[in-house]
Amino acid sequence: MTRLTIRLDFDNGTALGPGKVRLLEFIAETGSIRKAAAQMKMSYRRAWMLLQALDDGFGHPLVATSRGGSKGGGARLTELGEQVVYRYRRLEQAASEAGKADAEALGQHTARETGKRPQARQIRRITK
């Protein structure tokens, strides 16, 4: 099954793709930036920088954090963060459906295994 991934580039230079969205989803799931970063096998620092880039790009926080308290703090998506995830996933779904026929046709052209090289590039030449 061919997998389609979307990247959005906004006018202000902000980019939104699968990495940032997955990070937001893991934060929603785990309630923790640190745990979400671990799930994505990225450093806490990198996760924090991605969130900062999102906040900068959208002008408001997508994640709200708390410190201390009985549970030792945590993180959750703001309403904006939820909106961003929801719209991105819905867009991805619509795009996948719209492009399904071409994606499958391209997938059928692909070799069953990579690494096989049925024809070396050098052999196929235009003879004038």
Added chain:
Amino acid sequence: MTRLTIRLDFDNGTALGPGKVRLLEFIAETGSIRKAAAQMKMSYRRAWMLLQALDDGFGHPLVATSRGGSKGGGARLTELGEQVVYRYRRLEQAASEAGKADAEALGQHTARETGKRPQARQIRRITK
């Protein structure tokens, strides 16, 4: 205007995204791998490796090359290469249209300029 970019990952591990497709288009335009690489500000070596990855992934060449002759050789897309570009661009178009409303809604959330930080992350805290 929010720009949408597609990446396809096929079952055999091959990926197809804007970089490889743009390279193929430049080869079709310029008739030369070297010129196409220059247009993309990438090394000839890198362009060659991307083409090799495509050939491996699709099992057949996407670009045919000739050497020597009165014009000093050249490159052109094979029928498969043309198919891949055509289907990718059509898919991208269909996906953009299908996701237009969400892409625009997300774009309207983005700040007009990045680098402004209307609210620092640290200020917005959940008060328990």
